[in-house]
Amino acid sequence: PILRRKLHKIYMCLSFSFIMLYTVQQIVNVYQVRTDVDKVMDSMFLLLTFCDSIFKQLAFLMNPHKIEEMLVIMKGPHFNQGREEHRPLLLKTVFQAQLLLKIFNKLCLLTCLLWVLFPIISHFKEETIEFTIWLPFDANENPQFYVAIVYVWLQTSWLGYNNSTMDIFIMYLFAQTKTQLTILRMDLENLVSRCKTEAAVSSSTFTDLLNKHFRGIIHHYNEIIKFSTMTDGIFNVPILFQFLISGWIICTTAYRTVNMSPASGEFSSMILYMICILSELFLFCFYGNEVAYESEILMESAYCMDWTEMPVKYRRFLIIFMERIKNPIKPKAGKIVPLSINTFVQVVKSSYTFFTFLNKAPA
Incomplete structure (x- = not known):
């Protein structure tokens, strides 16, 4: 394990240095062509993407122990209770993450392949x-x-x-939070009926089972809060940076494609790149929105359970728990920008505004 950790650190350093080298080369090129707006735009759209990737990598490099702790929580007993009714939800979350990872990885690699394929064709035609x-x-x-x-x-x-891999990993953390909230709601709604069923086939009393399972629900919720807080603490700044530059990336990409022929291969590659950037942004907003929604309707699940059949003591506990869940979990970028569908729409609108201004500006 020690050798493996050392080799992994060497790999991370080499990987980070590799991307940093290319970023520096892009910055030098931007400085050299700074008087030509078109050439600057040609360089900026990819330079911003590299800067975004560096920001995310720094979040991973600076918080390895926290990320490892989050993985332990996901593998822990509260997130994996072994109940048959939980299994489809967990498998669906894993399947969606794996599917998105494969699609996103291949889409990005295809885009990069097209970026070098068409220059090769142009080179054969002896074009500069x-x-x-x-x-x-x-x-x-x-x-x-x-x-x-x-x-x-x-x-x-x-x-x-x-x-693409880092984006899907962060997205999966949000998806896992959403799934755990769904499981928590299910357990809360079925708490009384479950305790009755178990009491009928076991030597434990209804009150003992209610005490056991209600404590389990509280501990589960605390783990979800801890997990969500850690996700927010590690990735809220990189996601904010992503939001800040996504508008410029979309704007510069649109500016670069506006004079291209729709039938050209270069135009197709840029459209694929635009799809990648928009998908990247949309996934953060979509799953952040899902977490907020599940958290907001958690209170409804407390009302949906058969609370009238609970002893007075546990009704008081339920009221205290309901006070605890009044403040929903709302993922935010930089603790400022809510991850929601509305935010995604606003970023796209801002990108169009930047593009319109840039397109009308004198060269």
Whole structure:
């Protein structure tokens, strides 16, 4: 395990350095072409994506123990109670995450492949290719061109794979929170009926079972709050950064494609890239919205249970618990921007506003 940890640290350092190198090359290129708006826009849309990926990687690199603790919670007894009625919900969450990961990974890799495929075709036609990074040699000469194109393909593919994997991991944390809230609601609604059923086939009394299962519900809710708080604490700043730059990324991508022919391969690759960015943003907002919704209707589940059949003592406990859940869990980016569908719409609207302004500005 010690050797494995050391090798993993070396791998993380090399991976981070690899992306940092490309980012520096992009910054140098932006400085060199700073007087040409079109060339700056060509460079900025991918530079911002690299900066976003670096921000997320820093969150993972700086909080390994907290992330490991969250994984322990997900594997723990409160999140995995072994009940048959919970199993479909948990399996559905895992299936959705795996499916989204495969689709998102492949979509990003396909986009990166198209980015290098069309420059190769143009090179065969002896057209001049302008790379959006600084290179210490003339990239339009052979064999330097193929060295540059392979390097760009490796860097962008590595970025796309890493970024999509990190996004789906963070999304899965939100999805897991939502699923656990759904399970909690189910347990709360069925608390009395479950205790009656178990009391009929066991030596335990209804009151003892009620005490046991009600305590379990409270502990489960506390674990959900802890899990959600840790997710928010680790990733709220990277998600905020994602929101801040997504508008500019969408804007610069639209600006870059506005003069392209819809029938061109380059246009198709940019549309795929736009889909990736919008999907990335939408997933955060969608699952954040799902968590908030499940948390808000948790109070309704308390009213739906057969509380009239509970002893007075446990009715008081229920009232205290209901006070506890009055404040719903609302994931926020940077503790400011709520992750909701409305926020997604606002970001897209802002992107269009930026694009309109930029498109009308004199070159």
